[in-house]
Amino acid sequence: MLSLPKVERGHQATPLSLDDFQPNLAARASLLALKDAGFVLLATTNQPGLARGYLMRRELDRMHDLLRRQLPLDDILVCPHDQADDCTCRKPQPGLFTEAAFKWHLDLERSFVVSDKWPDAQAAGLIGATSLLLRSPWIGNGHHDFVLADLPGVVGRILQVQAAPVLLMDQV
Numbered sequence: 001m002l003s004l005p006k007v008e009r010g011h012q013a014t015p016l017s018l019d020d021f022q023p024n025l026a027a028r029a030s031l032l033a034l035k036d037a038g039f040v041l042l043a044t045t046n047q048p049g050l051a052r053g054y055l056m057r058r059e060l061d062r063m064h065d066l067l068r069r070q071l072p073l074d075d076i077l078v079c080p081h082d083q084a085d086d087c088t089c090r091k092p093q094p095g096l097f098t099e100a101a102f103k104w105h106l107d108l109e110r111s112f113v114v115s116d117k118w119p120d121a122q123a124a125g126l127i128g129a130t131s132l133l134l135r136s137p138w139i140g141n142g143h144h145d146f147v148l149a150d151l152p153g154v155v156g157r158i159l160q161v162q163a164a165p166v167l168l169m170d171q172v
Helices: 025-036 048-052 057-070 095-104 118-127 151-163
Strands: 006-008 011-013 042-046 075-079 112-115 130-134 146-148
Touching (some): 025 151, 042 095, 057 075, 075 095, 095 118, 112 151
Parallel strands (some): 042 075, 130 146
16 A cells, blocks of 8 residues: 555565555655644555565565655554464564553544554454545455545545544433
């Protein structure tokens, strides 16, 4: 979503070098609208290639540096573990989100998680955040709050939900 995906044999392929990495500049306007509304913009990413040895940390840092220069992100949080490591930061576990909440003093129940993959929506559900998925082959059948066609639609929904008045009712 923040980078243009490369698909190989029906799966998203992780770029392994800066030469393979392409930020999604079409996302810039939508992200700026969220920044203007006062949102903290954080990216979270599973990068098992670090643990498996086929992605070098220096290359990932170079890709993230380019992403930060071209998109208005406040931070990028990385899980460097393989699925077999059974860590709490690899999505669909919520560890990256709880780390972000601690570091950035966030109320996770008032936060939004935007993705095109089901593990992110599952992790959002575990922390009480609202999940918004971009329609893709990777959204799965699990829980998600919203599925929308594109990032401008996602941003519109976030701004709509954020601005909605809260109704509290006492059970009589």
